[in-house]
Amino acid sequence: MKLSWLIGLFTFVPTYGLSPADKIRSKFYVTEWQQWEHVNNFGWRTSGVADIELAKAFVKFNGEIQKTPRPPAPALRSSWWQQPQLQIQRIEGMYRTFLQYMRRRAEPSAGSTSSAECLTLIRNVLTNRTRAPMSEVISKLQGSVLKTYQNILQAQHLYFNRSQLCEMQVSPHQLIYDVYNTVAVAEVKAYAMMQFSWMLKMIFETGDVTAVALKARGDFVRGTNMTANETRIALSHAKSDLYRCDPIRHTQGESYDEVTRLLQGYIENEVDMTKDNSCAEKCSYYSVAKNYGCFQDKFCARQSSCKGNIIDCHFVESDMTVCTSNYRSNRRYEWVKYVNGHTLGKETNCSVENGKSYRVQSWWRWLVWHCSYCMCLCDDPADSDRYFSLREATSDIQSNKVVTGVRIIKRGRMFHLQISQATLFKEGLVSQGNWVLNKIFSNTDRNVEEGIDYHTLNYRSRAIDLDDLVAPDGYVLLMYRFRLLGAHLNFNIRATKFDYKSGRLSIDSSTWLSNDNTEISANPRSRLELSRPSLPTLSTAAIPVNSRHDQFMEFTHSSFEADAAQTTVPFIDIQPIQVYRRGALLSGAGVMHRAEPGSGGFLALKLFTYNYTNHVHADSTVYHHYDKLTGTYTHIRF
Numbered sequence: 166m167k168l169s170w171l172i173g174l175f176t177f178v179p180t181y182g183l184s185p186a187d188k189i190r191s192k193f194y195v196t197e198w199q200q201w202e203h204v205n206n207f208g209w210r211t212s213g214v215a216d217i218e219l220a221k222a223f224v225k226f227n228g229e230i231q232k233t234p235r236p237p238a239p240a241l242r243s244s245w246w247q248q249p250q251l252q253i254q255r256i257e258g259m260y261r262t263f264l265q266y267m268r269r270r271a272e273p274s275a276g277s278t279s280s281a282e283c284l285t286l287i288r289n290v291l292t293n294r295t296r297a298p299m300s301e302v303i304s305k306l307q308g309s310v311l312k313t314y315q316n317i318l319q320a321q322h323l324y325f326n327r328s329q330l331c332e333m334q335v336s337p338h339q340l341i342y343d344v345y346n347t348v349a350v351a352e353v354k355a356y357a358m359m360q361f362s363w364m365l366k367m368i369f370e371t372g373d374v375t376a377v378a379l380k381a382r383g384d385f386v387r388g389t390n391m392t393a394n395e396t397r398i399a400l401s402h403a404k405s406d407l408y409r410c411d412p413i414r415h416t417q418g419e420s421y422d423e424v425t426r427l428l429q430g431y432i433e434n435e436v437d438m439t440k441d442n443s444c445a446e447k448c449s450y451y452s453v454a455k456n457y458g459c460f461q462d463k464f465c466a467r468q469s470s471c472k473g474n475i476i477d478c479h480f481v482e483s484d485m486t487v488c489t490s491n492y493r494s495n496r497r498y499e500w501v502k503y504v505n506g507h508t509l510g511k512e513t514n515c516s517v518e519n520g521k522s523y524r525v526q527s528w529w530r531w532l533v534w535h536c537s538y539c540m541c542l543c544d545d546p547a548d549s550d551r552y553f554s555l556r557e558a559t560s561d562i563q564s565n566k567v568v569t570g571v572r573i574i575k576r577g578r579m580f581h582l583q584i585s586q587a588t589l590f591k592e593g594l595v596s597q598g599n600w601v602l603n604k605i606f607s608n609t610d611r612n613v614e615e616g617i618d619y620h621t622l623n624y625r626s627r628a629i630d631l632d633d634l635v636a637p638d639g640y641v642l643l644m645y646r647f648r649l650l651g652a653h654l655n656f657n658i659r660a661t662k663f664d665y666k667s668g669r670l671s672i673d674s675s676t677w678l679s680n681d682n683t684e685i686s687a688n689p690r691s692r693l694e695l696s697r698p699s700l701p702t703l704s705t706a707a708i709p710v711n712s713r714h715d716q717f718m719e720f721t722h723s724s725f726e727a728d729a730a731q732t733t734v735p736f737i738d739i740q741p742i743q744v745y746r747r748g749a750l751l752s753g754a755g756v757m758h759r760a761e762p763g764s765g766g767f768l769a770l771k772l773f774t775y776n777y778t779n780h781v782h783a784d785s786t787v788y789h790h791y792d793k794l795t796g797t798y799t800h801i802r803f
């Protein structure tokens with residue numbers, strides 16, 4: 166069978182568009198077919214310039230590879246990548262030599278060449294055992310890449326544990342896709358060298374190698390088809406979400422920030438919670454109360470009074486020692502120690518630096534009323550960081566930019582959402598992401614409205630919904646925001662369709678996505694309960710994800726026992742998330758909670774990378790058998 170009878174036609178073009186590597190491969194099939202057409206022509210082959218023409222074609226195809234943008238090779242450090250990388254390095258080494266020769270041949274002014282040099286080169290590509298023939302390298306590469314996928318799929322289950330995936334800030338899905346593109350381009354290079362070597366052999370030697378070349382093509386088509394098939398399977402099993410792991414040391418303002426003094430442990434004597442200074446009730450009577458003064462300048466004169474609501478009072482003991490915190494601290498008390506030794510918080514030296522210690526004793530009034538010191542919660546918006554911006558963070562859609570990263574920042578007393586954005590190019594590629602510093606505003610600015618521009622957390626409205634929002638296939642992320650849904654902060658994303666082949670956003674199809682399920686829906690959202698939470702920053706371990714889609718949780722106070730209820734939890738993870746710290750195409754985002762049992766944990770954002778499964782195809786070219794005599798085509802299957 167002569168190769169001249171084969172022609173490649175693009176009869177099957179996947180509607181989704183090909184990955185960059187698959188596109189390069191299908192372009193090579195055309196080059197390959199055209200050049201074999203020439204080589205099989207005796208007149209052309211013996212014209213004396215045939216090898217120069219081939220060299221030009223090879224250099225031109227190399228130009229095609231260079232100018233096809235593709236995802237950069239993943240900077241994987243682990244042993245998973247060693248084997249494939251070794252084979253890729255072999256191919257790249259051979260390719261450099263081969264290209265150098267072809268360049269010199271294509272432009273004789275660039276240096277002289279001899280046919281002996283050419284024949285050595287061909288041997289090195291096709292048969293030299295010391296250098297490993299390219300066919301062998303390709304099949305090794307195809308085997309080792311499958312192991313790499315397996316390792317990635319296994320590692321995704323321990324993503325949170327400071328895994329390499331997490332350190333790279335990449336989803337397993339994205340990583341598999343990038344590995345595939347890197348490997349598949351190397352394979353095409355190896356295969357291109359093989360086919361051009363046989364063509365050169367036809368010119369410089371007499372034997373007919375078309376049968377060998379044809380067999381190699383069959384092997385290559387089958388092998389790449391198999392790899393693509395396995396890649397699609399791996400991609401469909403790989404998780405597409407990514408989030409930040411815990412730093413070894415948590416640093417306020419850098420890795421996390423806090424809502425402060427939302428519901429804070431507060432010592433109040435009942436005499437100050439009644440308008441007439443009576444002490445006729447028990448602490449538990451004061452489930453929602455106010456401060457009305459400071460009777461006889463007792464302990465109340467040593468602390469700032471709670472100007473908001475005083476909530477959920479209870480009685481612990483009559484007499485105690487209180488170590489009050491430094492005025493700069495968000496805490497009111499370092500610790501409270503009752504006479505029987507029972508301590509709230511961690512007892513430390515109560516120095517001037519840390520605070521001051523006071524003896525606080527309940528008293529009898531007119532021998533009938535016991536004026537008890539109660540332990541309550543104070544919900545006082547003054548001096549409290551408790552605002553959430555309700556404004557969306559959006560990419561510059563008019564300039565065809567998409568969201569490539571997200572983060573939460575605290576400025577003033579408010580939490581704001583920010584994005585990094587990048588220009589969307591064809592084939593799902595994006596430029597380097599840049600953080601957008603959207604205008605920071607404050608709840609005290611003019612023309613800023615509560616409920617529209619921002620939300621104030623309080624005892625009755627302090628819930629946040631925990632949702633994963635992923636846009637349908639073919640949509641990309643443009644914006645995200647919090648809005649108020651009932652009394653909950655509810656997370657939303659906005660996504661739009663885009664044309665994979667051109668990279669154009671189709672703005673008209675953009676739409677907000679949200680999970681509007683509430684606690685009172687038919688299938689209510691489930692509550693993520695924090696029971697007597699401790700501070701999440703105490704642990705240096707990597708913290709696992711504690712929440713799942715369709716849950717909600719409330720901001721609350723830390724445990725009385727462990728922290729005298731002085732801190733608001735969960736903390737908020739403010740580490741930026743951006744795939745590879747550079748950005749990639751995204752199709753969703755979410756809010757989640759990471760915590761160890763008993764800890765207040767961290768509220769954090771997560772991202773979902775674009776689903777590439779449908780863009781991986783190795784059989785986009787269908788070969789036909791062309792009968793010269795009858796002029797008819799029939800299918801050939803490899």
Ligand SMILES: *[C@@H]1O[C@H](CO)[C@@H](O)[C@H](O)[C@H]1NC(C)=O
Pocket residue numbers: 285288289293294295296
């Ligand atoms: C095979 O490659 C090695 C290393 O490049 C070289 O020394 C050797 O001469 C080559 N053998 C043949 C038969 O070309």
Ligand SMILES: *[C@@H]1O[C@H](CO)[C@@H](O)[C@H](O)[C@H]1NC(C)=O
Pocket residue numbers: 323326
């Ligand atoms: C997390 O990784 C550490 C160190 O690599 C290991 O000791 C620990 O067992 C891992 N934890 C889990 C839950 O696998």
Ligand SMILES: *[C@@H]1O[C@H](CO)[C@@H](O)[C@H](O)[C@H]1NC(C)=O
Pocket residue numbers: 386387390391394784803
């Ligand atoms: C490639 O694999 C698919 C299955 O994934 C199969 O349907 C198709 O026939 C194969 N193509 C070739 C050329 O082997």
Ligand SMILES: *[C@@H]1O[C@H](CO)[C@@H](O)[C@H](O)[C@H]1NC(C)=O
Pocket residue numbers: 390391394395398
């Ligand atoms: C592709 O994968 C499926 C599922 O594992 C398998 O049934 C099919 O034979 C594979 N096709 C090729 C060409 O490897």
Ligand SMILES: *[C@@H]1O[C@H](CO)[C@@H](O)[C@H](O)[C@H]1NC(C)=O
Pocket residue numbers: 400401405638776777778779
């Ligand atoms: C990605 O797309 C493929 C093919 O449409 C689908 O089978 C797979 O479930 C999708 N993966 C995710 C995570 O949505």
